[in-house]
Amino acid sequence: MARFTTRAILAATRTPAVRQASSATPIYQASAFATETAAELGEVLTGVTPGYAYSRIDNPTTAVLASAVAELEGAEAGLAFASGMAAIHAAILSVLRAGQTIVATTAVYGTTRDLLVRILGGLGIGTEFVDSTDLAAVDAALARTGAPALYVETISNPTIIVSDIAALAEVAHRRGAALLVDNTFASPYGCRPVERGADISIHSATKYLSGHADVLAGVVVGSRERIDAIRPILVDAGGALAPMAAYLVLRGLPTLSLRMERHSATALELATWLKGQPGIARVHYPGLPEDPGHEVAARQLDVFGGMFAFELAGGRDAGRAFLDAMTIPERTASLGATRTIVSHPPSTTHRQLDEAALRQSGIAPGLLRVSTGLEDVEDLRADFEQALGAAVGRAR
């Protein structure tokens, strides 16, 4: 008989044979999977035989998440990543080589801008920024640069600008470029970019997909061919999602529609109320009929979403004062959670941008970005009202 430690190792690593389906996707918390023979392992590793060998390459729990998001977005296939940025990085590298240029929207998440300019720029990949709502400018930039890809956000962070995906897909494809869309703000419930002609749709699953601010994850979906081109970057660069994290994102999906409806209804109510208040220079929300993105949003989005922004006339100081006076929302950089989050991008998420880059990204110094949570809207409105009073110096 084997000795104690050997017996402990063998006894503790048996995989149960379960014939019944579990009510939740099992967490395959394993770095590797064993085969019957060495030959079979070689076949699984090289993709000759379907199966699992090593969790950086593929894991059953993360695979369920990737295919679930692909199905929700009407795409053929998907891949899950350790974060939204890992997903964006892999998607972009799958369509670009050194010496080429990507055309990207100026209204882009600050870290994506950094990835493009600082990281990929240092590797000989150029970026030409353009206003994605100006189709003629996009077309001219694609023609001038011969870019193999166009990168936009369905709803931009933090300026809440809506990109017309169907129109941009047409422009991009006419110029032989692929359209990559960061669909994080809209979520698959609000928008399905691949159905509108995008080649690759990307999510920070850290946000609405998981929905509970307890996990970092990213997902990319597209045609099987596109996903096959992204897979080697996932495998070789190693931004694989951990199975426990995949499980947490899966846990959010069944309630995505319910959460998005509530996030959206609250955003519309707060945005509508805010635009009539003193001290407010501007409210950005595609659900408002006067918003420049409303017409496209009404066509493209099933819900207008839980993200809106507003500009305080008092600038940077008023923005900070508003944020500090809030009692219900958290002062944090993320979004898409059960709890409302208010951020002041010029001093948080976009702090890496200097004044000129801020201006180029359309971010006013008094801009506050709101991610509505699931709280009772009356409580949120009262909190916004008192914070506005504090920010504009009104005695209450």
Ligand SMILES: Cc1ncc(COP(=O)(O)O)c(C=O)c1O
């Ligand atoms: C629109 C958008 N895309 C991508 C990301 C990056 O996602 P992650 O933080 O999961 O890497 C974020 C993060 O805030 C985001 O807001």
